[in-house]
Amino acid sequence: MKKIVIAALVAAFLAGCQTPAPAPVEDKSGAAGTTSSSSSSGTSTAGTGTSGVTGQTSGYSPLKDPNNILFKRSVYFEFDSFTVADQYKPIVEAHAKYLAANRNAKVTLQGHADERGSREYNIALGQKRADAVKRMMTLLGVQETIVESVSFGKEKPKNMGHDEAAWAENRRVDIIYAGE
C-alpha cells in the first residue's frame, strides 16, 4: 500500500515535471457580472493521482526511465546559435528512432530563448531552434506530421537567474510527447 502510494507520487511528480497541466483560462468581460468560459479551460488538471495509477498499469516506458537517453528532453544552444550541437545529437537521434518505431507517438518541440531583448523577436528565435531540431528529426526519417515545432520565446525560463549560466540553460528546445 505504502509502496503504491510512493510509486504514484513519483509518477505524479515526473508527470508534473514533464507535462504541466493544461492552463485553465477564465474570461472576464469588461462589464461587471458576465463571465464566459473558454472551450479549452482546465480539462485534466485534477489528474495527478490518476496519472500515477496509469503509470502503474501501462508498464515500462523508456520515456520515463531515468536511465534511458529518452528521459533526456532538452537540447541546449549556444548564444545566437540555431544548430544542434554535437553533444546533443544522440538525444535527438534517440527520440527520432523512438518516433520512427512508435507511429502513434507525437511530439511538440518547444523552443526557448534567453531573457534578453524583445518578447516577440525571442518567439522567433525559439522557433528557429525548435525548427532546427525538427529538421534533424525529419532527416532521420521521422514523419513531418507527427512533429510540431512551436516557441515560448523568453516566457518560460528554466533558470530564473540573470547571468550567462542561466541564459545558457534557457536557450533550449524541450521535447514533449503528446499525452504526457
Place this chain on the structure above:
Amino acid sequence: MHRSLRLVLAAALFLLSFAVRAQLTIEIVGGAGTAIPIAIVPFAGEAAFPLGVSGVVGADLARSGMFRLINTDSVVPRPSRAEEIQSDVWRGRGADAVVVGSMQSLPDGRVEVRFALMDVVKGSLLTAMTYTVTPAQFRATAHKIADVIYQKLTGDPGVFSTRIAYITKAGARYQLQVADADGADPQTVVTSNEPIISPRWAPDGSRLAYVSFEQKKPVVYVQSLATGARQAVANFRGSNSAPAWSPDGRRLAVTLTKDGGSQLYVMNADGSDARRVMSSNAIDTEAHFSTDGSSLLFTSDRGGSPQIYRLNLGSNAVERLTFEGSYNVSPRPLPDGKGFVFVRRDGGRFQIATQDFGTRQMQVLTSGPVDESPSVAPNGKIILYANESGGRGTLAAVSSDGRVKQRLVSAGTDVREPAWGPYAR
C-alpha cells in the same frame, strides 16, 4: 442560484483585491523644464460630493509633467466663475492659467459640472463648458476637462480619457488587464496559468488582440471588452504571434510559422483569409501597420542582425530603416506618420528610441537597461514601455521629446507588455 451567488462573491473579492493591491500609481520621475504653472481652484459646491472633480483634473495635469500646480489655499473668496477671477492676484502667485468651476445637484439626481479656463497673463477666457452627469461619471468628466485644458494650453489633444492594457504576473498566474490611463479602475480581461503577451487594441477600442500560451503554444486571440467573448483567430500549426491591427480595424497582421520560419501574414480580423505578404529565408516578425495602413514596419534578421524594415503593401518594396547598431527591434509607428518608436541595444543595454523616416535622425529616450515593448499614446506625446525595478517588471513612460519621465508602480505584482488604447469615442 448558488452558482450565481458564488460568482458575485468571487467578483466582489476580485474587485476588492484590485482596489487594495493592484492599481498602478504613477509617479513623475523627471519633469519638463517648461511646465505650465496652473491654479486649479476647488469647484464651488464640490464638498457635497465625496469624489469631486477638480482634484482629479489637477492630478491628471500634474502627472503629465507638462503642468505645475499653483497653491490655491487662502484665496478668499474663491472664484467659481470666469468673471470672478482676478488675474493680477493669480499672476502674483505665479500662475499663467486658472481653472474655476462649480458642481450643483439637479432634481433628477444628476449633477451639473461647470468649469472655465482663464489665461491670466493675457486676461482672456480660453474656454468654459458645462457637463450634466451622474456621480458615477465624475472621474470620466474630470479626465475630459483635463483633456480640454491640456489641448488649450499645449496645442496637443490630451489622453487622460484613454485606457491602457497590460499583463500582470503573480506567481504562475497571468492576467490581461485594462485600466484608465491614470491606472484607476483596473479590470481583468483574461486570466491564465500560461503566459500572455502582445496585447493590441483594435482602433475603435472595442477589442483586444493578444497572444496566449494556454494551448502550450502561442495562439492569437481577439476578445471583445464589452461581452468578454473571445475567438482564436490564428491557431495554425506551429507558432502564431505578434498581432497588429490595420488602422481601419478590419485586418490583422500576424507572424505565423505554418509554412516554415517566422513569416508575416495579413488576415481578416476574424481570422479568415490569412495571406502571406512576403517570403524570406529569415525571421520576419513584429509587424505594425503604418499610420495610413499602406505599409508594414517589421523586424527582420535578413541582413544578419535584427533590424527594422518597411514593406510597402502596394508595391511589395522592402526598405531597411535602421543601420546603427546590431539590434534594433519592436517598431511602432508614431501617429503623425513621420517616424517610429523602437527598441535598440547599446552595449548590453536595451533602450527606447525614436527615428524620423525622412531624416533617419535617431533620438534615444531612455537609458535602459531592460526597456522593452514600447506603446505610443494616441496623441504621440507619451511612450509607455516595460522595464524592471527591484527584480520585478514595471511600467514606465517617457515623453516623445525625452524630457518627462514617469514610473507606474504596482505593489506586489509583475507588470509588463503595456498597450495604450485609442481615444475614447
